[in-house]
Amino acid sequence: MTSAAITGWGKCLPPATVTNDDLATFLDTSDDWITSRTGMKERRISHVGVSELAYVAASRALAAANMNAKDLELVVLASCTFDSMLPNASSKVQYKLGAKNAACYDLNTACTGFMYALSTANALIKTGVVKNAVVIGAETMSQPIPWMDRSLSVLFGDGAAAWVLEASEDGSGILAERLGCIAEARDILAIDYGFTPPGEPRNDLCHWNFQGQDIFKKAVNAMAKASIDVLKEAGLKPSDVDLCVPHQANKRIIDAVAKKVGIPAERAFVNVHRYGNISSATVPVAVVEALEENRMTPGAYVLMPAFGAGLTWSATLMKWGDRTLPYRQSDVELPPCSDSGLELIHKIMADRGEPLPTKP
Template identity: 40%
Template sequence: MTIRAVVTGVGHYLPERVVPNSYFEDKLDTSHDWIVSRSGIERRHFAAEGQTTSDLATRAANAALENAGLTGNDIDAVVLATSTADFTFPSAATMVQHNIGNTSGFAFDIQAVCAGFVFALTNANALIQSGSAKRVLVIGAETFTRIMDWEDRSTCVLFGDGAGALIIEAQDGTGANTDRGILATDLNSDGTYRDLLYVDGGVSTQTTGRLRMEGKEVFRHAVEKLAQTAHKSLGDAGLTSEDVDWVVPHQANIRIIQSTAKKLGVSMDKVVVTVQDHGNTSAASIPLALSVGVQSGQIKQGDLVVTEAIGGGLAWGSVVIRW
């Protein structure tokens, strides 16, 4: 008998303020058509003044709990992926834990930028596999608009705010790749590429900093490494791209998504795409897209789902899930 981490609930939250591409046209040398042609993004959501990452995360968490028919105290652990936590400490996860009324579990943050949710889900799976937790709330939440350089048209038009959440719980499986639950994971990082995508500030420099990115180089590494990690995790599960029902990628750029799908040998008809409506929400993008995919009726129980993401570090990875 094998213990599997099975998805039992999903949810997401987007701030009320919707920002179309036209918002940038009188502020920067850009246009709606320019942004769409290079990224596929048409609009994104901005957090309201005073609205924090833990606020967004709590909304998504409550949506996932409602979807699963659970309460906060049914959760053993909260794992929150974010690079834009409310404070240096305590973790945003502990704030969410308090907000959902959980008094008996534990909570912590994971920071792997846009790959954060894949890292968080892999760690949550390990908690279940080890017996440390039976039910884990895994969240990706960001307020990336707080670290934008609003004069840099190559980056500030790409990002938005939001949160998504999954609940995974221990269930008995047979050990075969037909089981429901997480079937394989793959994580990678290489600090050699730090300067391709980073924020030029932090606690030890006593500055907040702003996001900096070498777009062309990130694109090149993204396509190669995302396809590579997806093939690796599928292979570890004894599966191939032909077995995939849905790819749910990090929603950074439609051209990266299209190029990666081609390299994987998966039709775009099998790719959940939300980048046009949300922009790049970093660690929130995969759980957001998963929740939207379930809500829209695309992702159904029994479907084989591959998620993959890459972010600053560089850090990248993938997870194969039988829904």
């Protein structure tokens, strides 16, 4: 039976970093509070738009798969911070890659975006519509963040990662998946953004509705249930899972999901301390890092639960293929950045006409 094997992978993290101590220079917060409540230590701030991060990650994934861009048939870009809505941002990635034979579409389910994008590309490959695809999760969460709101601005970061999928008969790829949405709770994680009908209030990218504790509980329950369901469907036990790579929104959420599903803590991959929550990019970045750190073994069973605004939820169980090393490296790089993370935050705030932050 044809499956979609993952044959290439690449990440792109912008270089400018903001530590918890940097945030404490202008917010009433501390490294202690952020570390103990979230597990986060630092996050990246991008000096380029989402499509540039996505392009670099996709170039690296194509090199890892040893695939020529002209042979690519599909580009799927998942994000909730697109740098262009019309035309779609994936067309810019297709153009920059020189992947002129590829169809392209954008997808937004917030933090679950990469998992939903992976699901659609997997289905198109399995049904023979395309033979291969590059699936990308890319975010510049620094753009809509209300930087002076400590309950939000410590949580998110920027970055991207991409995987190449190819039709294969080797039995690797997605084994089982669940996708869903708790739409009655859609307002507990929302940014006013989009076109409004006449007479309704104007949108404001920086106006967030965010009920962290409620999201936390719903995230844990939905990810755990979906994980248990996919394991059951695949006829596997929690002890069969070689690596759990969950959405990285909070270390305490990761620990709670692993405990509920019955996965030992040492089998849950965590990199939230390095990047914070990069929304749709968290799981693909974490899988790339698991490969780099030799935590992905040939034939490994990998469980990937995720959760995001919507409130969308998902769990994806995959079997890794034989290869854990890239065929080759790409020489594509981001343009250089001379600004520090704090300087980039100041620029974002200045662009919005907001006063520059001062010491609390």
